Amino acid sequence: xxxxxxxxxxxxxxxxxxxxxxxxxxxxxxxxxDKTINEPGFQSLWGFFAGDNDIARSHNARIxxxxxxxxxxxxxxxxxxxxxxxxxxxxxxxxxxxxxxLSIRANDELAExxxxxxDRYVGLAAFSPLDPEGxxxxxxxxxxxxxxxxxxLNSHTLGTYMDDEKYWDVFEAAEALGVPIYLHPxxxxxxxLEPFLSRGLDAAVYGFSCETGLHALRLIxxxxxxxxxxxxxxxxxxxxxxPFWLYRxxxxxxxxxxxxxxxxxxxxxxxxxxxxRENFYYTSxxxxxxxxxxxxxxxxxxxxxxxxxxxxxxxVVEETAYLDAMPVSPEVLxxxxxxxxxxxxxxx
Numbered sequence: 001x002x003x004x005x006x007x008x009x010x011x012x013x014x015x016x017x018x019x020x021x022x023x024x025x026x027x028x029x030x031x032x033x034d035k036t037i038n039e040p041g042f043q044s045l046w047g048f049f050a051g052d053n054d055i056a057r058s059h060n061a062r063i064x065x066x067x068x069x070x071x072x073x074x075x076x077x078x079x080x081x082x083x084x085x086x087x088x089x090x091x092x093x094x095x096x097x098x099x100x101x102l103s104i105r106a107n108d109e110l111a112e113x114x115x116x117x118x119d120r121y122v123g124l125a126a127f128s129p130l131d132p133e134g135x136x137x138x139x140x141x142x143x144x145x146x147x148x149x150x151x152x153l154n155s156h157t158l159g160t161y162m163d164d165e166k167y168w169d170v171f172e173a174a175e176a177l178g179v180p181i182y183l184h185p186x187x188x189x190x191x192x193l194e195p196f197l198s199r200g201l202d203a204a205v206y207g208f209s210c211e212t213g214l215h216a217l218r219l220i221x222x223x224x225x226x227x228x229x230x231x232x233x234x235x236x237x238x239x240x241x242x243p244f245w246l247y248r249x250x251x252x253x254x255x256x257x258x259x260x261x262x263x264x265x266x267x268x269x270x271x272x273x274x275x276x277r278e279n280f281y282y283t284s285x286x287x288x289x290x291x292x293x294x295x296x297x298x299x300x301x302x303x304x305x306x307x308x309x310x311x312x313x314x315x316v317v318e319e320t321a322y323l324d325a326m327p328v329s330p331e332v333l334x335x336x337x338x339x340x341x342x343x344x345x346x347x348x
Contacts (some may be wrong), residue, residue: 037158039093059312079309088154091106100135103126105120108146132168139179150344154184154186162218235283244295253265281304284306
């Protein structure tokens with residue numbers, strides 16, 4: 001097994017690292033048992049990962065930990081700093097009021113964990129997307145009172161996407177605060193799930209990318225970034241495939257919007273690809289292959305691509321050894337591992 005460089009000329013900052021408080025894990029287990037919410041994607045994914053099997057036990061011991069086990073795993077993988085965020089679907093499985101209450105407690109607990117290891121962790125604030133006023137207020141509290149570095153949006157919330165203007169308070173708050181929103185995958189919503197489920201394609205293997213790429217495009221086409229031009233959104237997994245579709249997205253969206261074919265797809269102030277280049281940052285989470293990472297650096301920009309492991313969902317100890325050897329300049333490698341993350345998340 002290759003080994004990472006123990007003394008590289010950069011710090012390795014991992015920017016999409018999952019955490020879940022035990023309280024929410026217990027609520028997930030109760031929902032798996034009682035099935036009170038129509039979220040078959042959640043039942044498929046967490047029905048396994050909250051279950052009684054070796055993979056689940058190992059995963060769950062890691063995902064709730066903010067102490068020695070997580071730090072030891074980071075050390076083995078050569079990761080210096082982790083950007084922690086509430087694991088999908090986070091508080092978004094629950095009704096808006098419950099989600100707001102849970103987000104407040106989760107953010108407090110995360111901030112307490114970070115305070116014990118301030119040189120190793122920073123975090124993103126959870127919020128309730130379907131509670132626009134409360135969600136914006138909690139994002140602001142998380143950033144200004146708890147020292148969190150942005151917000152975590154685990155994509156759709158009970159089948160609802162955030163491209164409707166009535167949910168934009170949180171984006172307005174993020175722009176005003178100068179912090180990013182990390183748009184993290186969820187399992188496909190109930191209305192799109194069925195074709196994925198029977199072949200086990202609903203989660204990270206493919207469903208996550210389809211669902212989250214769709215959400216990102218809905219945000220762009222809605223005019224969100226014309227309203228909030230300084231807003232920054234982070235996409236993992238080398239951009240959920242969107243950087244590979246820039247030409248076709250531009251061509252087809254221009255044709256659709258100019259022909260007035262769809263009332264919900266009107267002309268924008270810029271090309272769709274311009275928003276993907278100027279309002280989005282990207283991480284390598286779950287992608288330990290240099291080639292797609294380098295492609296995003298090429299077509300989007302080396303100043304917008306960051307490292308992430310996707311721990312503990314995907315923990316590959318040797319990943320940094322492979323990526324340390326990427327055939328890019330030292331400046332690009334340092335930007336990938338360290339400089340871009342420091343800029344995006346305000347890490348000193």
